Amino acid sequence: MSLADLTATELLRRYRERSLSPVEVLEDVLARVDQLEPHLCATYALDPEGARAAARESEARWRDNTAGPLDGVPVTVKENIATRGTPVPQGTAATELIPAAEDAPAAARLRAAGAVIFSKTTMPEYGMLSSGVSTFHPLTRNPWDVSKTAGGSSAGAAAAAAAGYGPIHVGTDIGGSIRLPAGWCGLVGLKPTHGRIAVGNPYPGRAIGPLTRTAADAALALSVMSGYDPRDHTSYPPPPENATLQNTDLVNADLENAASAPESALRPGLRVALLLDAGLGLPVDPEIAAAVSAAAAVLEKAGAIVEPIAPIITREMLDGLDRFWRIRSATDIAALPEERRAKVLPQILDWVSTAGELTGADVFHGYSQMGAMAAAVTAAFRSHDVILSPVAPITAFPAELAYPTDDPAKPFEHIAFTVPYNMSAHPATTLNAGWSTTGLPIGAQLAVPHHQDLTALALAGYLDSALSDHRPWPTQL
Incomplete structure (x- = not known):
């Protein structure tokens, strides 16, 4: 196996x-990026020399026994999570390229833990x-089938994780933007309880979380990024369990036990709701329903x-959210100078073009549907x-x-399984539950009560071990 x-x-x-050095590992990761990036286009602001310097510093800390909980681990961070000195274009050519003045909270915590952030x-x-289509970045593609x-909006993070650009990749999620790409790329993608990881620029529904190949790595990343930051009024101190998570051996033990002993992840009588029909949006492919049902059968057997x-x-909830987001985006785009507004992706301009037809009552009702979704999810729990x-x-x-519908008037027909947990702030994670007949990953989602x-990660780890069809990662294209 490659170090990457x-x-x-x-x-x-x-x-x-002392059997491996961060310097060796980074060079393997950078070689993988050189090999696959022409096909995948997953990175932005790749910084090999800065990363090499960070890896040498990490090597010294391991030698001096001062290493942090992620010291020397190669990590990428999604473009919209600010890192000092790097512009944040938000995927569009319409943004002015102004270098960020400081690291956002999640990036700062990763650096403090010794992680080697080698690329956005x-x-x-x-x-x-929910794709990689951008007027600023080249088109990002899926390593399983280019x-x-x-997926999106954490497109590059998912492609990088599946292709082996190192083990931990950090994305953001406001309607499924971690979980959708994780599901389509065969990964564990966690949207944590809102407030657990400080966002820095909070907005209703927005969360930051890891995309990884294993539940244990997701738990490790969560432990490092969790905590209060004064730049995010929605964030809060780590819960008591996080005291044990600072020890990476304990993280491994917890999740490995969950994978090997059902009782450690599945307490007797665990009540699992099986939701195979969202009730709206695109119909569920029968292969997907079968794979998720098979995962349910594994839990039932345990x-x-x-x-x-x-x-x-x-339908009222999803359409209301669409109307609210439409007017929000239309307002932001209308504030741009004309020459920058003209650079916005045509499909986005088409989507917001009807915002002027909405009344104040329409917008207020749309905003209220976020609360309606939260209440509906809470009732299910x-x-x-x-x-x-x-x-x-x-x-x-x-x-x-x-869009999967190829229709800007129907942009959210695929997010009915994911967006409710953004509005309710509940944690939800993905795992690979199987494969389509064409060899594409099929993602299952596990949502659990707050905190x-x-x-969720322990259950994902258990299911990953119990579902037998594991295929080699797509590291050769």
């Missing part, structure tokens, strides 16, 4: 043993697409009580401990399409 494909937990073990990753136009999208449930959200569903109703769609992020 080692998990973060394995790298840290090898660093502690790409995102689509304003982060408002004719397909890697002692869980699995019950199908009716759809959680309604009164009778269930876990909600298991597809991540998306379809597998990865053609890379060149901005039970590790429960």
Whole structure:
């Protein structure tokens, strides 16, 4: 196995043993990037020399026994998470390229933990697409099939994780932007409880979380990035469990136990809601329904009580959110100078073109649907401990399409399984539950009550070990 494909937990073990150096690992990762990046276009502001210097510093800290909890681990950060000195174009040519003055909270915590941030990753136009289509970045593609999208808006993060650009990649999620690309690229993607990881520029529904190949690596990244930051009034101090998470051995033990002993992840009588029909949007592909049902059967065999449930959200809720986001984006775009406004992706301009037809009542009602979604999800958790569903109703769609519907008037027909948990602030994670007949990953989603992020990851780790069809990662294109 290439060093670029080692998990973060394995790298840290090898660093502690002095059997491996961060410098060696980074060179392998950069070689992988050189090999695959012409096909995938996942990176932005790649900084090999800065990363090499950081890796040498990490090597010295391991030698001096002063290493941090992620010391020497190669990490990428999504383009819209500010890193000092790098512009934040938000995926669009319409943005002025002004270097960020400081690291956003998540990036700062990663650096403080010793992570080697060697690159940013790409995102689509304003982060408002579930694809890699952008007027600023080259088109990002899926390593499993380069004719397909890697998803979005954490497009580059997902492509980089699947292709082995190191073990930990950090994305953002406001309607599924971590979980959709993670599902379409066969990854663990965690949207944590809102406030657990400080965003820095909070907005209703917005969260930051890891995209990784394993649940253990996601837990490790979560532990490092968690915590209060005064730049984000929605953030809060780490929960008590995080005291143990600072020890990476304990993170590994917790998740490895969950993978090897069902009772450690599945308490007796765990109530699992099986949601196979979102009740709106694109129909669920039968292959996806079958894969998620098979995951439910694994949990049931291990002692869980699995019950199908009716759809959680309604057409009114999703359409209301669309109207609110439409007017929000239209307002932002209208404030741009004309020459910059003309650079915005045509599909986004088409989407916001009807915003002027909305009344104040329409916009207020749309805003209220965020609360309506939150109430609907909260009600579902009164009778269930876990909600298991597809991540998306379809597998990865053609890379060149901005939307899976190819219709700016219907942009959100694929997010009905993911967006409710943004509005309700509940944690939700993905895992690869199977494969389509064309060899594309099929993602399953596990949503859990607030602050039970590790429960979701432990269940994902268990299911990953119990579902037998594991395929080699797409590191040769």
